[in-house]
Amino acid sequence: MNKFEQELRNGNFVCGECSKCNKLVWPPSDLCNNCFNNVKWRPISKIAKLVEFSSKNDEYFCIAEFENQIRVMGKVENILNLHVGQTLTLVKCGFDGKEIFVFGLGD
Amino acid sequence: MKKVGIVTGGTTKFTKTDISIESLLVSAIKQIFDNSSNLSQKDVDVVLTSTNANNKYLANITSELSGMAPKIAHSVESLCNSGTNCIVSAYAYISSGLADVALVAGAEKTDSPGLVLDWDKSRGQYKHPIYWSSMFTSAHKRKFGTTLEDLAYVGANNHRNALDTPYAYFEKPFSVEEIMESKPLTENLRLLDCSMPCNGSAAILLASENVIKNFCEQPIWMTGIGQKAISASFTKNDDLTSMKSTILSASDAYKMSKKAAEDIDAAELHDAFSICEIIELEDLGLVPKGEGGSYVRRLYDTKDRKINPRGGLIGTGHPLGATGIAQTIEICQQLQGKAGKRQIDGAKTGLIHNMSAAATSSTVLILES
Numbered sequence: 001m002n003k004f005e006q007e008l009r010n011g012n013f014v015c016g017e018c019s020k021c022n023k024l025v026w027p028p029s030d031l032c033n034n035c036f037n038n039v040k041w042r043p044i045s046k047i048a049k050l051v052e053f054s055s056k057n058d059e060y061f062c063i064a065e066f067e068n069q070i071r072v073m074g075k076v077e078n079i080l081n082l083h084v085g086q087t088l089t090l091v092k093c094g095f096d097g098k099e100i101f102v103f104g105l106g107d
Numbered sequence: 108m109k110k111v112g113i114v115t116g117g118t119t120k121f122t123k124t125d126i127s128i129e130s131l132l133v134s135a136i137k138q139i140f141d142n143s144s145n146l147s148q149k150d151v152d153v154v155l156t157s158t159n160a161n162n163k164y165l166a167n168i169t170s171e172l173s174g175m176a177p178k179i180a181h182s183v184e185s186l187c188n189s190g191t192n193c194i195v196s197a198y199a200y201i202s203s204g205l206a207d208v209a210l211v212a213g214a215e216k217t218d219s220p221g222l223v224l225d226w227d228k229s230r231g232q233y234k235h236p237i238y239w240s241s242m243f244t245s246a247h248k249r250k251f252g253t254t255l256e257d258l259a260y261v262g263a264n265n266h267r268n269a270l271d272t273p274y275a276y277f278e279k280p281f282s283v284e285e286i287m288e289s290k291p292l293t294e295n296l297r298l299l300d301c302s303m304p305c306n307g308s309a310a311i312l313l314a315s316e317n318v319i320k321n322f323c324e325q326p327i328w329m330t331g332i333g334q335k336a337i338s339a340s341f342t343k344n345d346d347l348t349s350m351k352s353t354i355l356s357a358s359d360a361y362k363m364s365k366k367a368a369e370d371i372d373a374a375e376l377h378d379a380f381s382i383c384e385i386i387e388l389e390d391l392g393l394v395p396k397g398e399g400g401s402y403v404r405r406l407y408d409t410k411d412r413k414i415n416p417r418g419g420l421i422g423t424g425h426p427l428g429a430t431g432i433a434q435t436i437e438i439c440q441q442l443q444g445k446a447g448k449r450q451i452d453g454a455k456t457g458l459i460h461n462m463s464a465a466a467t468s469s470t471v472l473i474l475e476s
Contacts, residue, residue, distance in 0.1 A: 004228075026229075026340075027227075027228050027229060027340050028228065051347075052242045052245050052246055052347055053242075053245060054238075054241040054242060054244070054245045054293055054294050054295050055293065055294040056241075056292070056293040056294065061233055061238060063242060063342055063347075071229060071342035071343075072228075072229050072230075072231050072342060073229065073230050073231040073232075073233045073238065073242075073341075073342065074231050074232075074233075075232070084249070098231065098232040098234060099228050099231045099232065100231060100232050101231045101232075
């Protein structure tokens with residue numbers, strides 16, 4: 001289990017940042033996908049931008065973008081009138097065999 | 108580089124009947140030998156198998172079961188475009204001079220482990236392909252006004268075309284209304300907008316220009332190849348109204364063949380979901396961007412078979428490792444004038460588009476008679 005999954009199990013969304021070229025490495029990996037140096041794990045901002053969304057059985061799911069580059073799919077809760085580009089907040093994350101991201105209303 | 112041609116192909120019935128991967132492969136390979144009277148097992152230099160199944164050493168096992176002892180035997184796996192990846196590998200062996208005759212056989216079973224890419228962390232809890240296809244649909248609807256009814260025309264057309272394909276999984280047509288009213292899976296997707304995983308196999312024989320006339324009188328030449336892997340993670344698709352890997356692989360294939368979209372007489376497109384066909388029509392340059400929805404309606408209204416003449420993945424079924432090979436066989440038969448009721452009159456140049464994992468990779472082949 002890598003650091004990403006360990007932290008996600010504890011409710012923390014972290015990502016590796018290259019110790020040499022400072023690139024934020026996504027998807028998570030122990031080595032930078034630009035220069036192959038080791039990464040340092042750091043928390044990712046909880047603020048995200050809504051990229052796209054759809055729904056199933058009246059439950060919305062979306063693609064959200066963190067720090068202008070990291071995109072993940074997650075569930076949207078308690079938001080009406082979604083629109084692309086709006087600000088979301090990561091209100092919960094976890095791991096139960098799959099990565100879980102839950103978004104709520106932005107600041 | 109040696110010129111590479113296609114001799115013939117064979118396809119098993121696509122079904123839900125439980126048959127072993129090995130039996131499926133040998134059944135498709137049998138048709139290659141049935142269709143090529145001068146071909147013997149000792150002529151085959153390369154045997155490649157295409158599948159997502161976990162069976163090990165499958166190319167060697169298949170060779171032994173088919174009485175072949177090739178110089179080169181191995182499997183190729185690349186999720187849904189394993190089949191065309193396998194064909195491109197065979198092309199490379201022949202064009203480089205390492206081999207003269209290559210047999211490519213692909214097979215899959217309904218419970219294939221290739222149906223969902225669990226590795227993709229960017230999909231979160233939404234790993235199943237119905238979620239990425241819903242995202243592409245949302246984006247295309249918003250930007251171009253594409254409707255769910257447009258999507259239903261893709262399915263109606265491909266199911267109708269599949270009625271003339273003997274190996275197709277589906278053996279009945281579905282109307283636009285029936286597709287619209289089929290079980291909703293998401294806001295943007297109904298059951299009949301989806302291709303059906305099934306058991307099936309397809310095999311194809313490639314040969315160099317030096318020897319191909321020993322095995323057939325009407326070789327079909329592979330003149331264009333384009334492949335691109337932009338990523339493995341779905342969310343690396345920047346623009347969800349488009350498939351970047353398809354645009355790039357089409358550009359390379361057109362350039363290599365010195366052909367353009369206007370030259371294409373018949374095309375097999377990877378309609379894993381109905382939205383895929385609409386986006387691919389646009390990204391392959393077959394229609395202007397944003398006009399895929401109106402074009403599929405015209406195809407249906409005019410009974411034009413130019414796109415997915417065998418019925419695509421939606422009409423025939425989607426046994427992953429066999430799909431790209433079955434698509435290539437269809438275009439080959441169209442260019443040989445051997446497509447029977449599906450024949451497009453005068454087809455001389457054809458295109459195959461096969462992609463994987465939310466269009467994170469694509470393959471485009473161009474064939475000429």
